[in-house]
Amino acid sequence: MAIKFYNTLSKSKEVFKPIENKKVRMYTCGPTVYDYIHIGNLRAYVFSDILRRYLEYSGYNVKKIVNITDVGHLTHEEIESGIDKMEKAAKREDKDVWDIAEFYINAFKKDCEEMNIKEPYKLPRATEHIKEMIKLVEKLIEKKYAYISNGSVYFDVHKFKDYGKLSGNTIEKLEAGRGGRVKHNPDKKSQLDFALWIKNENHIMKWESPWSVGYPGWHLECSAMSMKYLGETIDIHTGGEDNIFPHHESEIAQSEAANGKKFVNCWMHVRHLLIEGEKMSKSLDNFYTLQDLIDKGHSPKTIRYLFLNAHYRKPMNFTMESLGAAKKTLDSLIEFMEKLDEVDGKKNPIVKELIENVKMEFRKAMDDDLNTPIALSAIHNFISKINKLIDEKNMCKRDAKKIKKTMQEFDNVLGVLKIDKINVPKEVKKLLKQRRISRKNKDFKESDEIREKIKKLGWEVQDTEKGQKIIKRI
Numbered sequence: 001m002a003i004k005f006y007n008t009l010s011k012s013k014e015v016f017k018p019i020e021n022k023k024v025r026m027y028t029c030g031p032t033v034y035d036y037i038h039i040g041n042l043r044a045y046v047f048s049d050i051l052r053r054y055l056e057y058s059g060y061n062v063k064k065i066v067n068i069t070d071v072g073h074l075t076h077e078e079i080e081s082g083i084d085k086m087e088k089a090a091k092r093e094d095k096d097v098w099d100i101a102e103f104y105i106n107a108f109k110k111d112c113e114e115m116n117i118k119e120p121y122k123l124p125r126a127t128e129h130i131k132e133m134i135k136l137v138e139k140l141i142e143k144k145y146a147y148i149s150n151g152s153v154y155f156d157v158h159k160f161k162d163y164g165k166l167s168g169n170t171i172e173k174l175e176a177g178r179g180g181r182v183k184h185n186p187d188k189k190s191q192l193d194f195a196l197w198i199k200n201e202n203h204i205m206k207w208e209s210p211w212s213v214g215y216p217g218w219h220l221e222c223s224a225m226s227m228k229y230l231g232e233t234i235d236i237h238t239g240g241e242d243n244i245f246p247h248h249e250s251e252i253a254q255s256e257a258a259n260g261k262k263f264v265n266c267w268m269h270v271r272h273l274l275i276e277g278e279k280m281s282k283s284l285d286n287f288y289t290l291q292d293l294i295d296k297g298h299s300p301k302t303i304r305y306l307f308l309n310a311h312y313r314k315p316m317n318f319t320m321e322s323l324g325a326a327k328k329t330l331d332s333l334i335e336f337m338e339k340l341d342e343v344d345g346k347k348n349p350i351v352k353e354l355i356e357n358v359k360m361e362f363r364k365a366m367d368d369d370l371n372t373p374i375a376l377s378a379i380h381n382f383i384s385k386i387n388k389l390i391d392e393k394n395m396c397k398r399d400a401k402k403i404k405k406t407m408q409e410f411d412n413v414l415g416v417l418k419i420d421k422i423n424v425p426k427e428v429k430k431l432l433k434q435r436r437i438s439r440k441n442k443d444f445k446e447s448d449e450i451r452e453k454i455k456k457l458g459w460e461v462q463d464t465e466k467g468q469k470i471i472k473r474i
């Protein structure tokens with residue numbers, strides 16, 4: 001069976017074939033580090049993690065780069081004031097811009113860790129790659145795709161004939177649709193040209209360049225860092241759908257103009273996340289960071305699990321109700337894993353068959369453009385059949401071991417089961433097991449004693465209909 005991914009460039013599902021056998025070069029657009037990332041961003045990072053993990057599950061060696069945008073870039077609204085997001089954050093928090101960057105890089109890393117997102121090969125920072133960016137601009141000037149104007153450098157979009165091939169925003173369409181919204185920049189030949197280098201001696205983050213003291217254009221960093229760490233052509237580039245234009249369109253233009261080669265073979269984009277049916281916005285008070293949700297009592301792995309319930313190319317409606325339902329289902333998965341430890345019945349050949357089937361269904365769903373909701377439903381189907389066998393004592397310890405191994409293999413991709421297991425200390429786990437046995441034997445005196453011991457170690461055990469629950473005491 002072949003893996004197929006939807007490629008935004010061709011607008012179709014294509015069989016995935018890396019440039020080099022069994023090696024995947026992958027780039028994900030990372031955060032601008034002026035604030036905490038929100039859960040819409042997290043969805044895109046979880047997707048890129050699932051993609052990487054599934055490729056690894058399928059035997060590929062994945063080299064993944066996630067960039068850190070630590071240079072402030074002016075959006076249209078900010079041009080008037082001349083203050084970008086990084087600078088604004090520095091003023092807001094009464095810190096140095098460099099401290100702001102450091103602080104939010106760490107916050108980003110922590111969020112990723114909590115969400116069980118595997119560390120990439122590298123997290124390169126834009127400010128540490130100014131030299132590479134300048135070189136790329138020089139190459140573009142030399143090839144006449146870029147021009148210098150008043151100390152700034154712009155990319156001449158009319159020179160790049162494929163402009164618009166990713167987003168559909170061709171020059172003709174853009175020219176027809178452009179109203180008076182964009183402020184006229186007299187330095188540009190065409191108002192559609194985008195900046196590669198911006199002259200600004202007063203900018204808080206500024207560098208010397210052959211053209212002026214200033215800072216690089218936003219799109220430039222991803223081209224420069226992708227080329228540096230992954231080469232001129234890469235296999236996969238991911239991002240949120242809002243990255244398609246102008247960011248990714250511009251990345252293609254400058255990279256392909258510079259190298260005369262295709263930049264990315266497969267572009268993959270995650271759709272927006274809605275909160276309770278509405279677009280996330282600070283004014284609607286539905287703007288959540290991971291910490292906001294943790295403070296409301298939700299766990300990162302529940303959020304991760306909820307993300308997996310929707311296909312990445314469909315807009316997702318994130319609701320507190322769906323988060324509650326995700327928690328219940330995830331709890332049942334974890335309980336199932338625990339239940340497997342206590343299986344003690346007779347050997348049953350059907351287990352092997354069920355395992356083979358679920359593995360096949362999982363692969364089939366994931367091969368089809370990472371269809372996680374279908375993969376999950378195959379797993380739940382499997383669990384309900386196995387649960388029946390456990391209840392009938394129609395399965396032996398070895399069968400249970402094989403099932404557990406299969407579930408762990410799935411979880412190497414999904415990444416939702418292991419987190420608690422890692423965080424709960426061995427000592428506590430041992431006590432939990434003892435307590436489960438004492439409760440089974442109806443020795444409640446002993447079970448209460450064990451509960452106290454667990455409490456002393458900083459954990460609290462709760463008894464629910466479905467078994468023991470362990471919570472870290474704060």
Ligand SMILES: [Zn+2]
Binds near residue numbers: 029
């Ligand atoms: Zn980017």
